Amino acid sequence: MDPYSFEDFVGDPDVFFAEYFDKQPLLRTGALAGRLDGLPSVRQLDDILALETTPPSYLRVTKGGKGVPSGAYTRTVARGAALAEAVNAEKVYELFRSGGTVTWNSLQHVLPSARRLRDPFAEALACDAEVVLFVTPARTDGFSPHRDSIDVFVVQVDGTKTWRVWATPEHRRGDEGSYTPEELGDPVVEVTLRPGDVLYVPHGTPHAAAANSELSLHLSVGVEPRRWRHLLQDTVTALVEDDAFHGFPHLAEGEDTAAVAALTEKLELLRERLARLDVASEAKRLVAVGRARNGADRTREFARLAAVDTLAPATRVRRGAVPVEIGDSEAGRTALRAGGRQLAVPDAVAGALRALDSGRTVSAAEFFPGVPEARSLSAVRGLARIGVLEAVAGPPAGASPDAVPVADEKRK
Ligand SMILES: [Fe+2]
Structure with missing residues (x-):
């Protein structure tokens, strides 16, 4: 199954970031039409309810615009000597049949298909993203006008749902809240979403949704990109990791104390470090940190x-991400230190690793010179298991005219 890309949801990312992101709602009719098979569905929801291991905190049931207390759909079960609350699937179905909306939070924790949906958002926005599933019975109000504190990308999967979205206010506080119909004028988007439609709602934008004549299932990917204050805090935190900021000051009150002088000195040093920062590589580091957050x-x-x-x-194969220190040779074997391990490898293997330092690639059969193919392959596998070597993605060289590895290209 082809993975989803951010572009599948928002169209041209340059246009999205310039014109819509954090500015105004975006409706993309049919963006995922015919490509919904890889997403969480009604059938998968039945499967996970049947697993009986879901903590009730993942589920929420709302009815008539109000949250149903979790006690109405949980039961107490014995887990070893302890008692725990578990979801009672039959009660959830009962509440749904009588008009309740079922919401499943952090679906990416339990469903690989939800994880696949989340990944392109976490990647493109360099922050964590949560997939929430909403399943609404036919002809219910769903959610009355409200605003969320996070940006939301809605993907309609089953049935239809009618949405009204009002203009994104100029000033937003980043909080949640609800509205009475009188507070809102005409919506800027009024649409019945069908399977495959995508709707982007920036944080703080008033919106309301209602199901139509059939059960509706939609997924909403909630993202909260880091604000400037979070990014700059991260930059300063990384800078003050240096030993120069390690000491314990004695902070005394007063205007002319040693503490004031010491603080002045450290602030000056921080200012200097900030001025010397390589901004392009810091931006790259912040993106990597964001993508790595919460998995x-x-x-x-x-x-x-x-x-x-x-x-x-x-x-x-080429050198992998795990750094290697190549040590001294003794009796034909060279000491290697990689990923917290100490190894001793034949000198020719150490030489072969050195030869790959410049980003070169080599076939697994030819990595270990002067030995049979099977032994070279075995050495490559051993080093690849600990991350010292990695396979170059794509077909092997020679499989097609355009499969010449970059490194070979360079040597021409
Ligand atoms: Fe919402």
Whole structure:
């Protein structure tokens, strides 16, 4: 299944960021038409309710615009010697049949399909993102006019839902709130979303939704990009990690104390470090930090290890992300330190690793010079398991005319 890209949801990202992001709502009719199979669905929702392990805090039921106390759809179960609250699926169904809306928070915690939906948002906005599923019975009010504190991307998956969205106010406080019909004029968007439609609602924008004649399921990806204050705090935090800011000051009150002089000195030093900062690489670091927050950039280690074990002799490999220190040679073996491990490898293997320092690639069969192919392959797999080597994505060199690795290109 092809992964979703941010573009699938918002169209041209340059246009989105210039004209819509944090500014005004965006409706993209049919953006995901025919591509909904990979998303959380009604059937998956039944499956996870049946697992009986969902903590009730993930579920919310609202009826007539009010939250239903969780006691109405939970039961107490024994877990070992302790008692725990668990969701009672039958009661959830009962509340739904009688007009309740069921909301499932942080669906990406339990469903890989929700994780797939979340990833392009976490990547493009360099922040964590939460997938919330809303399932509304036919002909209910759903949600009356309100504003959320986060940006929301709505994806209609099953049934239809009628939305009204009002203009994004110029001044927003970043809070939640509700509105009476008199407070709002005419909506700027009034639309019945169908499966595959996408709607972007910036934070603080009034909106309301109601289901029509059939059950409606929509997913909403909520994102809260970091504000300037969060980014600058992060930059300063990284700078003051330096040993120069490590000491314990004695802070005494008064205008002319040693503490004031010491603080002046440290502020001066911080100012100097800020002035010397390489802004382009700091921006890159902040993006990486944002993507890695709360697992937004989680590795798939089992999948990676399985791929290493099936690595073919023709696969091109290069140095991986794990740094290697190559030590001294003794009796034909060279000491290596990588990822907290101490190894001793044949000198030729250490030489082969050094040769890849410049970003070169080599086929797995030829990595270890002068030994049979199977032994070279085995050395490559061993080093790839600990992240010292990695396969270059794409077909092996020679498989097609345009598959020449970049490094080979450079050597021409
Ligand atoms: Fe909302």
